[in-house]
Amino acid sequence: MGKRAKPEEIIAKQREVEVRLARGETAASAARAVGVTEQTYYRWRKEYGGLRVDQAKRMKDMEKENARLRRAVSDLTLDNQILQEVGAGKVLSPSRRRAVVDHVVEELGVSERRACRVIGQHRSTQRKQPIQRDDEDALTSTIIRLAERFGRYGYRRITALLRNDGWHVKEKRVYRIWRREGLKVPMKQPKRGRLWLNDGSCVRLSPAHKGHVWSYEFVQDRTHDGRVFRMLCVIDEFTRECLAIRVERKLNSRDVIDTLGELFVRHGAPEHIRSDNGPEFIATALRDWLERVGVKTLYIEPGSRWENCYCESFNSKLRDELLAREIFFDLREAKILIEAWRQHYNTARPHSSLGYKPPAPKAILPAAFMPPYYEEVAA
Incomplete structure (x- = not known):
């Protein structure tokens, strides 16, 4: 594959052909003298006819810039489509991001690398296959049973009940299952007004021992x-x-x-x-x-x-x-x-x-x- 000529080289060869034509040579012989075909010469004249070297170089730079801008707009449009496919709100957990990336790759046909970059999922996390523990199903059913029995208990109190029953489990694992199963979280407590510190207030006289x-x-x-x-x-x-x-x-x-x-x-x-x-x-x-x-x-x-x-x-x-x-x-x-x-x-x-x-x-x-x-x- 031959080396592609630069704009300034093309204009120089075009000027040489024009000089030879002015001496009376034919277009075919003049083009052959500069190392191109007659058809290539006419294409160069159509593209660079009347341009100086600096103008041709500037035109090429503008073409490159326009191509870069088109790619940027195309990338932004595709990223916007990916985000619209994800839906409203933030996708926080890695498992949900993993599912979203798979959905985007399947629906839009983009690469996994691009989907991970837009959604904010690390590629190693995306390709990691979660390993389910042997007691995951039993623990999940126990948590659901306790949540149904004590509907106003949060995951921390459910964790304490699990430990009383002999489960060796951490709060973050119970919280992960709690969120995955969509269990109800207790309502937020309202903000309290300031304490006026009356003589009978619990701030003025806090309990110090049993029976106090x-x-x-x-x-x-x-x-x-x-x-x-x-x-x-x-x-x-x-x-x-x-x-x-x-x-x-x-x-x-x-x-x-x-x-x-x-x-x-x-x-x-x-x-x-x-x-x-x-x-x-x-x-x-x-x-x-x-x-x-x-x-x-x-x-x-x-x-x-x-x-x-x-x-x-x-x-x-x-x-x-x-x-x-x-x-x-x-x-x-x-x-x-x-x-x-x-x-x-x-x-x-x-x-x-x-x-x-x-x-x-x-x-x-x-x-x-x-x-x-x-x-x-x-x-």
């Missing part, structure tokens, strides 16, 4: 017939243990005294007890009785429920995991299910602030008094 500070509050719900019932929830703020949930149609200050009296006999009287400013809690009879037994009262600022954060957190879990998911046809059924959930909360449910350990793992009811649902979990 208790807190209690009322929670309200309805049975299936629309009738209201109330729950008195009492917790130990340090251990997070729910000491009692009394369920009645109506509860007043006398019922609060009866419940606290039973708990004081069973667990001992706490040093402080925290509550809001409800009429049952600020009643004179209750305050005088607490003063006689040596328990100091802590009242939060009106309208500042976050100052009683431990009890509010427990109440939200009670409503989210039980009250919002169960239908109570009568008060007796409500008492049984709520008490069963309380035992499960104390003995089996992993608590994030306790290193995913239950608040009171030794306080397990006998099997005869525990419903099958929670009996299996506690076992």
